[in-house]
Amino acid sequence: EDKVVQSPLSLVVHEGDTVTLNCSYEVTNFRSLLWYKQEKKAPTFLFMLTSSGIEKKSGRLSSILDKKELFSILNITATQTGDSAIYLCAVKNYGQNFVFGPGTRLSVLP
Amino acid sequence: GAVVSQHPSWVICKSGTSVKIECRSLDFQATTMFWYRQFPKQSLMLMATSNEGSKATYEQGVEKDKFLINHASLTLSTLTVTSAHPEDSSFYICSARDERGGDYNEQFFGPGTRLTVL
Numbered sequence: 001e002d003k004v005v006q007s008p009l010s011l012v013v014h015e016g017d018t019v020t021l022n023c024s025y026e027v028t029n030f031r032s033l034l035w036y037k038q039e040k041k042a043p044t045f046l047f048m049l050t051s052s053g054i055e056k057k058s059g060r061l062s063s064i065l066d067k068k069e070l071f072s073i074l075n076i077t078a079t080q081t082g083d084s085a086i087y088l089c090a091v092k093n094y095g096q097n098f099v100f101g102p103g104t105r106l107s108v109l110p
Numbered sequence: 111g112a113v114v115s116q117h118p119s120w121v122i123c124k125s126g127t128s129v130k131i132e133c134r135s136l137d138f139q140a141t142t143m144f145w146y147r148q149f150p151k152q153s154l155m156l157m158a159t160s161n162e163g164s165k166a167t168y169e170q171g172v173e174k175d176k177f178l179i180n181h182a183s184l185t186l187s188t189l190t191v192t193s194a195h196p197e198d199s200s201f202y203i204c205s206a207r208d209e210r211g212g213d214y215n216e217q218f219f220g221p222g223t224r225l226t227v228l
Contacts, residue, residue, distance in 0.1 A: 041221050088153060088154065092217075097156070097159065098144070100153050100154045101153060102153045105151070
């Protein structure tokens, strides 16, 4: 059965801290891994990763995939209160389904 | 970018009534749409995959007679919660798959519908 695991499930930091969120997976016919940020409504897209070792960056956020070890990390540097959200990792296989992890709830305190 | 809309954004209904939720891809065609359910403080749970012109594929444990899905066109899928009960109260999110592929987000979410059954 396809599975996506995220850790930690919950994290509280102060503004300015750097955080690393983890996502590991067991998926047959892996195609891509996606990170989403969810605040009050539906998730918003952050990154899609398909190749190992290539870092994707967007401002203070960055992510990388390791297809050999079957995991990805999402880094957020110089965190701000606006980064408080649930971060979801999803894996897509060639069967075209997305499997979501449980999410990491990040709280950034002022 | 691709936009997916959902209607209504929230609905309150009495137990026993049926509620229809619409999901539309506004600027692209989506042969495949997904319906998710999310309980408070939990992740998205895939309910079913909606395929244009054919029957939806339901995940294990999801009652297809209770959650009716119709994907009548390339831009519209509907989820009808039949004979709703309080335990059906949840946040329902649809997503539409963008077929363009490449190094591109392949799944666009609607804003979600919060259903409260009294």
